[in-house]
Amino acid sequence: MATALRVFLAAVSAGAVQAGPAPHLVFILADDLGWHDTSVFGDQSPETRAATHNMTALADEGVRLSHHYVHWHCSPTRRTFLSGRTPLHHGEALSDTATDDLDLRWRWVSEVLADEGYVGHWYGKGHTGFMSMEHLPANRGFDGGSVLFLGGSGSYYNMPRMNGTAPLFTEATDPHTYSTDLFGSLAVAAVEAHDAARPMFMYLPWQAVHGPYDLPPHACSLGGGGGNGFVDPQIRAMIADVDRWVGALVAALKKKEMYDNTLIVWTSDNGGMWKPKTGGGNNFPLRGEKHTNWQGGMRTQTFVSGGVVPAGLRGTTNDGTYHVSDWYPTFCKLAGGKRCDDAAPVPPLPVDPTDPSKDIYGKHSWPSVDGRDIWGALTAGAASAPAYQWLSSESAIKDGRWKIVLAQPDPSLEAAFPPVAGWRKADGEWIEGPGLDTAGCGLAFQNRTRFAPCLFDLHADPREKHDLSAARPDLVADLWGRLNATRLTRFAARSPAALLGPCNEACARKHWRRAYQGEFEGPICGVPGCV
Secondary structure (H helix, E strand, O other): HHHHHHHHHHHOOOOOOOOOOOOOOEEEEOOOOOOOOOOOOOOHHHHHHHHOHHHHHHHHHOOEEEEEOOOOOOOHHHHHHHHHOOOHOOOOOOOOOOOOOOOOOOOOHHHHHOOOOEEEEEEEEOOOOOOOOOHHHHHOOOOEEEEEEEOOOOOOOOOOOOEEEEOOOOOOOOOOOOOOHHHHHHHHHHHHHHHOOOOOOEEEEEOOOOOOOOOOOOOOOOOOOOOOOOOHHHHHHHHHHHHHHHHHHHHHHHHHOHHHEEEEHHHHHEOOOOOOOOOEEOOOOOOOOOOOOOHHHHHOOOEEEEEOOOHHHOOOOEEEEEEHHHHHHHHHHOOOOOOOOOOOOOOOOOOOEEEEEEOOOOOOOOOOOOOOOOOOHHHHHHOOOOOEEEEOOEEEEEEOOEEEOOOOOOOOOOOOOOOOOEEOOOOOOOOOOOOOOOOOOOOOOOOOOOOOOOEEOOOOOOOOOOOOOOOOOHHHHHHHHHHHHHHHHOOOOOOOOOHHHHHHHHHHHHHHHHHOOOOOOOOOOOOOOOO
16 A cells, blocks of 8 residues: 555656545644644653644654744745745735735635645634635635634634635624634534545644633643643643544544545644743744744644555654745645646746846736645655745745844834744743844844844754854855845735725625624625625
8 A cells, every 4th residue: 555655646746647536635734833832843741742642643643844934923824825925925914804915816725726626625714814705715716615714813712703705603693612623623524524536625724822822611721841841731721622623633534534545734834922921832942933033933843644645654754844835836736736836827027136126027927836846855755955945034044954044024014022032941941032133143123224144054053043154154145145136026916906806895894794793804895785
């Protein structure tokens, strides 16, 4: 069986015609999960091992990806997964409920898969911008079911949810089910009802463990740390509920006899968020947290599992450098897709280094998918790394080893949560780093008139403590020059009015209030009855 799987996977990676059924694809996205907050890579205390035993077992039966990168905060990572483009090409700002952040001319990964016969499901968090009805998942290839909240955060019990193109309940009939339990039960039910003859794509972006730290209804305090590490007890209780539903989902896939032909990907949208004196996420041994360009903000615990993982690779770790944008072309190729780059019909104009303001796209072009198909590297057990991996406007990695941190994120993007430059210990103690906008490297924040870049050798210095910029000015010049060059290709969504539909915000708000019989934020363009 393992040999047959290797032949199938190698053929797909090489672009050959599939010899067997396309695999079911499950993409599970945690929210604000710290590197140390599960037993997959982190805390091995008995309490955390018990709380995360299902996901840890999946990782043990799959391949851990030790250097998988996302953006330093929420929406950009989510948009990247759906579009295959890094935030360079859709922005680094958080999405509002009704913003146009994913250009409607792009084909989402769900649409690419739907073209190949997949039934798509989305149960969980939204936060990708839903300016128009056409931005809703139900209209973008998630035709099997989509229940989600459109915003970024709020009560795990009381936030209104969208079901397809209408509110799931009215305000009066909403049972206020805890979000993890709602989304988990919907995912399990979808598997149970699925026609296994058709390939399934499931996107499961949990709300957990983003604040507020609302505990599941059955949870009691699960204790502090213990063992060899520390996990905030609230986070442990919340992630334990996620783990329970992960176990139920796997059990449903096995009962349905789908698991042997399923690929499961687990990751997080960014690192854990440090909360002074109150715990929060623990990214030990990585530096920093969410909202920073340090490793703790954007290197997230990730693994692949499921029956399609070759038996000889199970229980291994792949140390290659991968990015959340890579899953779009990888899924596309596994599904047998032919247009995995989603290229515009009109190519962009050449960049002009003498004119950084030049718009190379105009009205008829857009950037192609940035990610790369990584399945061949994963199934070969090869530690693959791109020559240059863009992480943010201020950070990038060369050859999977050399990382530049030019500054911290632009304060206009996340002023409410200024970055930090310190480290956690395994026991949860916080070690303060140098102050922002001081003379050290990588610390520019409010003052963006002076940049002193850090250069780190991630192979030798995973905690980013030893700046090598003075010793390797050649690498600094190379990486800084590449960062500057990428800015010439920036893109922001410009969905044509014909695709957005009529935009009547006042009418749209009345429509959603009437549908929910209470306050409900939804799309403002293309809303039925609004012209």
